[in-house]
Amino acid sequence: MNRTKRLRRVKAKLLSPLRDNAYAQVLNVRSVKASDAKNIAKLSTRLGYPVSARQMVRRIGVVRTRRDQKLFAAELNQNIVGWLEIFLPLSVLNFGKAEIGALIVDDHYRRFGVGSALMNAAHGWAERKRCPFIYLRSNVIRKKAHKFYKHKGYAILKTQYVFQKLFSKTKRRNVE
Ligand SMILES: CC(C)(COP(=O)(O)OP(=O)(O)OC[C@H]1O[C@@H](n2cnc3c(N)ncnc32)[C@H](O)[C@@H]1OP(=O)(O)O)[C@@H](O)C(=O)NCCC(=O)NCCS
Numbered sequence: 001m002n003r004t005k006r007l008r009r010v011k012a013k014l015l016s017p018l019r020d021n022a023y024a025q026v027l028n029v030r031s032v033k034a035s036d037a038k039n040i041a042k043l044s045t046r047l048g049y050p051v052s053a054r055q056m057v058r059r060i061g062v063v064r065t066r067r068d069q070k071l072f073a074a075e076l077n078q079n080i081v082g083w084l085e086i087f088l089p090l091s092v093l094n095f096g097k098a099e100i101g102a103l104i105v106d107d108h109y110r111r112f113g114v115g116s117a118l119m120n121a122a123h124g125w126a127e128r129k130r131c132p133f134i135y136l137r138s139n140v141i142r143k144k145a146h147k148f149y150k151h152k153g154y155a156i157l158k159t160q161y162v163f164q165k166l167f168s169k170t171k172r173r174n175v176e
Helices: 002-017 019-026 034-047 055-066 114-128 143-151
Strands: 029-031 069-076 079-087 099-106 134-136
Touching: 029 114, 034 055, 034 069, 034 079, 034 099, 055 069, 069 114, 079 114, 099 143, 114 134
Parallel strands: 099 134
Antiparallel strands: 029 069, 069 079, 079 099
């Protein structure tokens, strides 16, 4: 057996309690706190959205004051192993919809139900807000994530281009 296979087996053994409902309480999904900023920033950077812990403290602080936005953290033995953002974008065309803004699970803890637990928390939040539906965007290259979303009951509605126009520094609002 090669090293990768052996490591996979050890990991599966260590994490097997997550697969068993009797031990499901070891995974705790809760609101994100400012003290999670470092771990959240690390996971975000890995997803391709570089952000410092300091910037993240500020962002979490802003989001925590809002009723139309929520950050969930998945905590396993006091480690943050994933996080999710959901919000209610105010749009006259899609009034009342909820949108998942971000979801990432630490690559060492994938396929153990962490993403599902975060999504379930988001679905519960959206239901309590009486949203008619949840929307999310996912880069076409994220094939594995698409399988996950389909597993969670999502269907592809359409494909789009995302356009961006940069403003000069002087015109930009200082957000951080
Ligand atoms: C997508 C992601 C959040 C899934 O999280 P996860 O904790 O691994 O997902 P779960 O363990 O809850 O998976 C539930 C089910 O989804 C499906 N699924 C999840 N990952 C899959 C994969 N890589 N390939 C095929 N199916 C997958 C499976 O049916 C799985 O059930 P099973 O493990 O019993 O077969 C995680 O892979 C991730 O963080 N990816 C990188 C970041 C990313 O792409 N985020 C989405 C941005 S739009």
